[in-house]
Amino acid sequence: MKDTEVGDSMEKRLADGRILRNFAIGQLGWAILSGVVSNWLLFFYMPSEETIAQGMPLFITQGLVFAGMTVIGLITAFCRLVDGFIDPFVASRSDSLDHRLGRRIPFMRYAAVPFGAMAVVVFTLPGTGDEIFNDLALLASLVLFYVTLSLYCTPFNALIPELGRTQELRVNISTYISITYFVGTAAAYLVPTIASLIAGAVGIAHAYRITIALLAAIAIACMLVPAYTIDENTYAETEPSTTPMGASVAKTFSNKDFQIFEISDVLYWVAITMFQTGMPFYVTSLMGLDSSMNFVLFAGMTVISLIFYAPVNILAKKMGKKKLVAFAFFFFCIAFAITTVCGRFGIPALVWGGAVAVIAAVPMAVLGILPQAVLADIAESDAVKTGENREGMFYAARTFSMTLGQSLAMILFSSLATIGGGGLGYRMTALVATVFCLLGGLVFTRYDEGRILDAIAAGASATKE
Secondary structure (H helix, E strand, C coil): CCCCCCHHHHHCCCCCHHHHHHHHHHHHHHHHHHHHHHHHHHHHHCCCHHHHHCCCCCCCCCCEEECCEEHHHHHHHHHHHHHHHHHHHHHHHHHCCCCCCCCCHHHHHHHHHHHHHHHHHHCCCCCCCCHHHHHHHHHHHHHHHHHHHHHHHHHHHHHHHHHCCCHHHHHHHHHHHHHHHHHHHHHHCCHHHHHHHHHHHHCHHHHHHHHHHHHHHHHHHHHHHHHHHCCHHHHCCCCCCCCCHHHHHHHHHCCHHHHHHHHHHHHHHHHHHHHHHHHHHHHHHHCCCCCCHHHHHHHHHHHHHHHCHHHHHHHHHHHCCHHHHHHHHHHHHHHHHHHCCCCCCCCCHHHHHHHHHHHHHHHHHHHHHHHHHHHHHHHHHHHHHHCCCCHHHHHHHHHHHHHHHHHHHHHHHHHHCCCCCCCHHHHHHHHHHHHHHHHHHHHHCCCCHHHHHHHHHHHHHHHHC
16 A cells, blocks of 8 residues: 555654654553563462462452452452543543643653652552551552553553554554563563562562562653654644543544454453463463563563564555454464463473463564554544544543453453462463453454555545645
8 A cells, every 4th residue: 555644644744763763662661560560460469379488478358359359350450440431531631732742742751750650659558467458558559550551651652643644654663662562561571580689688579679660760761762752743743632522432432443443452451461460370380480481481472473573564564454463363362272281291391381482472473563553544544534633532442442351351360360279270261361362353353454444545535636
């Protein structure tokens, strides 16, 4: 497809490689923070028997407390749902912001430091011997973490279609931020490795806290890079939207193409969150490896995935995004399914870990790049049809799907993990993740990519005329 620009983007400069790289560094920062909380919250507050034996205290109420759910499951689910309702508000405020720096950059500048600080507080504030107080302290700190996450990430994501004005730029920017996302997530997996170096001196809990504080400082520095090096007025549409929040939300969710994307995305986030949350448990409890192997396996998976980035980038431009995304959903199911039986049949632990890492690397490359580009296509197509630029709301809605999926995943994982003994509950979480991933792929096959691209092309032709 020929690269064209839509609407009054003709008056804006196209982002070059330096701008895209600076933007992607921001993704590196918030991926570290998100990865730390997503991957280690349950590990820290609902530790396995192996971790307790290493000296990890029990800070919050353990076991099932309501309708087969745990306190940590209820807390995380509630906080993610709160975040889901905050996202549209932040998106609406960002879309309608009239500021000399633009609509997105002001939010990113002011939210970066509080976002990083709250990631540290989440693991630090609960610390007394009173479990009920700790439960409430964790609830409050986690709510604030997700509020600050929304304040940074919703405007950040809204810049993706604004900096990616052409199909080529759109795939390129999605590739850049996917790389930094996986690097940031891999850095988050370093927590137990770094913590083990100082655990003997300060104890395992404080070692985790100190490590997370160091990573948060790095993350804050990364998040400030795009906030201070990108002139939004030069590259993005900064005209404030006048659509009220309620109407904007309604219009966004009434888009049929977005509805298909959203349902598929919710199912994907349930599957991937259960898998990522379970990784520390799969590695230690099912495979019998040391917790430091989490980083080794994820780093290996990331490196292999990066090898496929260039082919995915090229293939997406030649054959479209839909076929690749659907393929990735179904291929991911294989990795999840293998996890359900890992550690059995006398096969060495490292073989199991390597098999999961290698097989998961391919769909990680596809789903790390293309969903963001698909959503950018939907947002641009909608702008052509309606004449309104509501990129912030589309990405807030996508964040809501991630939030909903992660909330459900946390409830399911924390509840299923307590079933039976000998790792049975962990195996069940991998099985449920497989089912959700399969359903997500089936839903996505209904996405009509051809119609979306035709609408974008029609809008570009009308602009030229």
